[in-house]
Amino acid sequence: MTEVFLEGVTKYFGKVRAVEDVTLRIGHGEFIVLLGPSGCGKTTTLRLIAGLEKPTRGNIYIDGHVVNDLGPRERNVAMVFQDFALYPHMRVFDNIALCLKVRKVPKDEIRRRVREVTELLEISDLLDRKPTELSGGQKQRVALARAIVRNPSVYLMDEPLSNLDALLRVKMRVELRRLHERLRATTVYVTHDQAEAMVMADRIAVMNNGRIVQVGTPNEIYENPLNLFVAEFVGTPPMNFMSCKAGVSGGEVFVETEAFRLTLPRELADPLKGELGGDLVLGVRPEDAIVTKEAPKGVEAPKGRVVLIQRLSGTLYAAVDLGVSTITAFVPSTARVGRGDEVYVRINTAKIHLFDRGSGKALL
Numbered sequence: 001m002t003e004v005f006l007e008g009v010t011k012y013f014g015k016v017r018a019v020e021d022v023t024l025r026i027g028h029g030e031f032i033v034l035l036g037p038s039g040c041g042k043t044t045t046l047r048l049i050a051g052l053e054k055p056t057r058g059n060i061y062i063d064g065h066v067v068n069d070l071g072p073r074e075r076n077v078a079m080v081f082q083d084f085a086l087y088p089h090m091r092v093f094d095n096i097a098l099c100l101k102v103r104k105v106p107k108d109e110i111r112r113r114v115r116e117v118t119e120l121l122e123i124s125d126l127l128d129r130k131p132t133e134l135s136g137g138q139k140q141r142v143a144l145a146r147a148i149v150r151n152p153s154v155y156l157m158d159e160p161l162s163n164l165d166a167l168l169r170v171k172m173r174v175e176l177r178r179l180h181e182r183l184r185a186t187t188v189y190v191t192h193d194q195a196e197a198m199v200m201a202d203r204i205a206v207m208n209n210g211r212i213v214q215v216g217t218p219n220e221i222y223e224n225p226l227n228l229f230v231a232e233f234v235g236t237p238p239m240n241f242m243s244c245k246a247g248v249s250g251g252e253v254f255v256e257t258e259a260f261r262l263t264l265p266r267e268l269a270d271p272l273k274g275e276l277g278g279d280l281v282l283g284v285r286p287e288d289a290i291v292t293k294e295a296p297k298g299v300e301a302p303k304g305r306v307v308l309i310q311r312l313s314g315t316l317y318a319a320v321d322l323g324v325s326t327i328t329a330f331v332p333s334t335a336r337v338g339r340g341d342e343v344y345v346r347i348n349t350a351k352i353h354l355f356d357r358g359s360g361k362a363l364l
């Protein structure tokens with residue numbers, strides 16, 4: 001059982017605040033992804049867990065014991081770096097075996113363990129090559145093999161796929177996740193790629209400016225972003241945002257942007273009543289705004305003109321100019337629309353998001 005717990009962890013480099021008051025419990029066997037933009041403190045957090053940095057404040061626990069003063073070796077964690085960090089002059093076998101040699105593991109056992117792990121990663125035929133004779137994907141596997149062969153209790157991975165081409169990245173995501181299903185070791189995985197995080201994570205911790213701003217399953221993060229930052233960072237195409245006001249009229253709660261007005265379902269309206277009147281931001285995911293050619297009956301649907309059609313995998317999205325703002329909306333396969341067409345956008349009011357502009361906090 002290996003559980004990692006960060007309690008109020010803060011790290012300053014001189015005056016630079018890299019990580020601020022991070023509290024996060026990583027359960028045994030959990031695959032947690034630290035997600036956030038460049039410079040938000042992901043690598044520093046990983047290095048703190050690895051023992052490569054010491055926290056300025058706060059505690060790091062592994063299985064209930066404070067490890068602040070333990071070095072990397074004593075923590076039994078393995079880190080996989082973005083650039084793989086293989087030794088160029090050593091053969092693949094020696095790259096993988098080195099950490100076991102250093103620990104004076106008997107030769108037979110080293111051979112057995114290297115064989116096992118290279119079979120697992122399907123690189124048994126590469127053992128005599130030097131790193132320069134490997135493709136990016138093969139180097140990646142060697143770097144992983146080197147981590148796995150140590151049988152660590154925690155894996156720390158810092159953007160391990162970012163040096164691979166797009167297609168290989170997508171394949172390796174699936175492979176890494178499958179590997180995790182087999183090994184079931186506690187894993188902290190860093191990426192700035194939200195799509196990668198969504199595919200791989202049991203839970204995602206979204207970071208911004210050194211802080212964790214939300215922790216949740218990929219679904220929770222996607223469906224219920226707690227603030228504007230998370231809402232904007234996660235999802236492709238990104239969520240649409242529009243300034244709006246909210247109010248009550250005839251007992252119904254409505255939101256009003258410059259382009260359109262929506263009446264909210266009652267179950268959304270009730271929790272909102274105390275929050276009306278401020279400067280708000282309406283958030284609508286593209287798939288919750290649906291393009292129709294005919295005016296939908298019985299619901300408010302803004303009218304606009306298609307300025308662009310975008311295909312994302314099998315799905316079409318239209319950028320619809322509503323006069324004062326443009327909204328990215330889902331185009332059902334049955335709706336034959338093209339650029340320049342006049343269309344209606346039916347917004348699924350049950351799925352809208354509402355944020356306070358000042359604090360960025362989600363109200364819905």
Ligand SMILES: Nc1ncnc2c1ncn2[C@@H]1O[C@H](COP(=O)(O)OP(=O)(O)OP(=O)(O)O)[C@@H](O)[C@H]1O
Nearest residue numbers: 013016017018037038039040041042043044045192
């Ligand atoms: N050794 C260091 N000395 C001084 N500042 C540092 C050091 N390491 C990191 N920082 C600063 O701490 C902040 C967080 O850096 P960190 O490397 O953790 O970000 P990151 O989220 O991993 O970014 P990226 O996605 O670009 O790798 C940044 O402002 C960075 O400049």
Ligand SMILES: [Mg+2]
Nearest residue numbers: 042043044158
């Ligand atoms: Mg980094």
